[in-house]
Amino acid sequence: MTILQTILYVLLGLAAGVVIGRFLLRKLLKNQEVGAQNKAKKILKDAETSAEILRKDKLLEAKEKFLQMKADHEQEINNKNNAINQRENSVKQKEQSINQKLDNLSRKEQDLDGVKANLEKQIELMKSKQEEVDALKNQHIQQMETIAGLSAEDAKNQLIDSLREEARTQAMIQIKDIVDEAKLTASKEAKKVVIQTIQRTATESAIENTVSIFNIENDEIKGRVIGREGRNIRALEAATGIEIIVDDTPEAIILSGFDPVRREIARLALHRLVTDGRIHPARIEEVVAKTKKQIEDEIVEIGERTVIDLGIHGLHPELIRMVGRMRYRSSYGQNLLQHSREVANFCATMAAELGLNVKMAKRAGLLHDIGKVPDDNPELPHAILGMQLAEKYKEHPEVCNAIGAHHDEVEMTSMISPIIQACDAISGARPGARREVVESYIRRLKELEALALSYPGVEKTFAIQAGRELRVVVESERITDAAAEILAADISNRIQTEMTYPGQIKVTVIRETRSVSYAK
Numbered sequence: 001m002t003i004l005q006t007i008l009y010v011l012l013g014l015a016a017g018v019v020i021g022r023f024l025l026r027k028l029l030k031n032q033e034v035g036a037q038n039k040a041k042k043i044l045k046d047a048e049t050s051a052e053i054l055r056k057d058k059l060l061e062a063k064e065k066f067l068q069m070k071a072d073h074e075q076e077i078n079n080k081n082n083a084i085n086q087r088e089n090s091v092k093q094k095e096q097s098i099n100q101k102l103d104n105l106s107r108k109e110q111d112l113d114g115v116k117a118n119l120e121k122q123i124e125l126m127k128s129k130q131e132e133v134d135a136l137k138n139q140h141i142q143q144m145e146t147i148a149g150l151s152a153e154d155a156k157n158q159l160i161d162s163l164r165e166e167a168r169t170q171a172m173i174q175i176k177d178i179v180d181e182a183k184l185t186a187s188k189e190a191k192k193v194v195i196q197t198i199q200r201t202a203t204e205s206a207i208e209n210t211v212s213i214f215n216i217e218n219d220e221i222k223g224r225v226i227g228r229e230g231r232n233i234r235a236l237e238a239a240t241g242i243e244i245i246v247d248d249t250p251e252a253i254i255l256s257g258f259d260p261v262r263r264e265i266a267r268l269a270l271h272r273l274v275t276d277g278r279i280h281p282a283r284i285e286e287v288v289a290k291t292k293k294q295i296e297d298e299i300v301e302i303g304e305r306t307v308i309d310l311g312i313h314g315l316h317p318e319l320i321r322m323v324g325r326m327r328y329r330s331s332y333g334q335n336l337l338q339h340s341r342e343v344a345n346f347c348a349t350m351a352a353e354l355g356l357n358v359k360m361a362k363r364a365g366l367l368h369d370i371g372k373v374p375d376d377n378p379e380l381p382h383a384i385l386g387m388q389l390a391e392k393y394k395e396h397p398e399v400c401n402a403i404g405a406h407h408d409e410v411e412m413t414s415m416i417s418p419i420i421q422a423c424d425a426i427s428g429a430r431p432g433a434r435r436e437v438v439e440s441y442i443r444r445l446k447e448l449e450a451l452a453l454s455y456p457g458v459e460k461t462f463a464i465q466a467g468r469e470l471r472v473v474v475e476s477e478r479i480t481d482a483a484a485e486i487l488a489a490d491i492s493n494r495i496q497t498e499m500t501y502p503g504q505i506k507v508t509v510i511r512e513t514r515s516v517s518y519a520k
Contacts, residue, residue, distance in 0.1 A: 346423035
């Protein structure tokens, strides 16, 4: 076999293989097409079956919903019909009741007509009898006038005058008794309220100064505080506005100034500088600025804590800051914040006793001295300035009036105003509330007693209640009751003109007469 034949056979085999492959491929594709068509028909059939089932389910569901809605609608209609029937029955019952009432009214009207006719007959009889009585009365009056020699009008006027005078006398006696009883009761009730107010409030005694002592460990620190040629101390005084006194007092530097806020800033700044060890003018200005910021924050915190403790709400932030500044103010040695808190508690107690607005009284008591702490100091009384500040920050008119009237700067227009005035006097007048040197206090008491002893007939004198009352015991043989009243007035006038004292002094002259006898 030649190579050519071999190649030919190979080519024929390849051609036959291609023909057979194409035939087989075409048959395979046809089988796949038939399978796909069958599968598609099956899918369509399943889909039609599912759709039919879904359609039947939806139809059943719609029928059930329709039946339910129909039942609900019928139930609602039945309910409305029942309600209408009930209303119709009620209307019918009311109509029957009204008809019965109309029948009753008609019967009563007929009865009234009969009664009216009877009354008219009786009135006619009474008129005729009244005419007979008037005739007899006139006849009797004429007989009485003839006997007495006076006309009826004159006798009536005399009787009226007599009764009027008697009634006036009795009324005057009753008025005097009522006034005396009212005075006694009012004085008693006022004392009771004041005593209860004082007893229910416990406060501290006042200890306030115009100087502060800064303690140091050793005297070497004094030289560092003074600085080279006094630069540090001058810078500290310029930054704080406080006089720094460095003298021979051992281990102490004195800070002097009338503004407690500045004194506290100076004390805290000096403490920081000494603790830090760096003391020079630039550092002093930096520390003083930080200390001022700290004190301002502390002032606001004190004000907020105060109003929370007292249960006062809705206070303007600027008024809260002023309340905090009261902590660093004093009045006659009495801390202003403690005094204001004390007055607020007094006012709340007194307002509760009198049945007034407790919250408003407490608010006015806390703010009554707010005019003492503004940043600027205009030439106005502190009561007027405080009233203006309260009006500026939208406080209640009664609170504003109480602030302005607590020293009689303006007229009082509410019941809270006299309460604020009384509680302010109670807080400032109690023993220990305000600073007074012991020697001058004792000297004033002795002068009071000596002044009263200088009068003839005075046996003993006692200065009591921290010098706010002077009791004078006189000899009953030499001083009469009338002279005792004159003596009390004379002593009080001399005290006013010759002595200096806070508040007021009550002078009581006591005269006693005893008659003793023995049965044997």
